[in-house]
Amino acid sequence: DAGITQSPRYKITETGRQVTLMCHQTWSHSYMFWYRQDLGHGLRLIYYSAAADITDKGEVPDGYVVSRSKTENFPLTLESATRSQTSVYFCASRPGLITTNEKLFFGSGTQLSVL
């Protein structure tokens, strides 16, 4: 859906460099998520956020940092990129707890290569 956008679409970087992946949603959804997708592992949750200034770890948080100063933005930072972080990264969002619908809306992904 056009309501959630990720940038950049593709990124190549070198080991040790800091990289920030951006995620922006226009629905004012409370929850936002970062997943990484690798062959043989499906989608794995890195971090999620329940609201501005509230974040929590997922399955694979090591090596990543997130922030949520505004409801609509949820950047993911690799402070010192490693080759093992080469992956496709997906951002997602969903409404808050007032709804029983667990429907997640995903961005188009960022393909990151760490050389």
Add this chain to the structure above:
Amino acid sequence: LAKTTQPISMDSYEGQEVNITCSHNNIATNDYITWYQQFPSQGPRFIIQGYKTKVTNEVASLFIPADRKSSTLSLPRVSLSDTAVYYCLVGGILTGGGNKLTFGTGTQLKVEL
């Protein structure tokens, strides 16, 4: 959090009905069952969600037995464009389990002519 088990892959032909079963033996009382579809180079897309019995929408049907330990996604009369990976998820809202929705590896469906 309920763990799910799905077949790694399935093959079908155009016009056939496809049923993908997901096992979730330790599903909790508050957990819903949700299915997503993912095409190459795209993020997953919501297909259908249910809690019990049967749910149907314009795309698929979801069958959930009384014990809720499994669920079956049914795709009627598939076409080539249904070739994708299908993920089954379980998660709850009230317990906070929905905040850590885990996707697993999904089922790769391949539809041929």
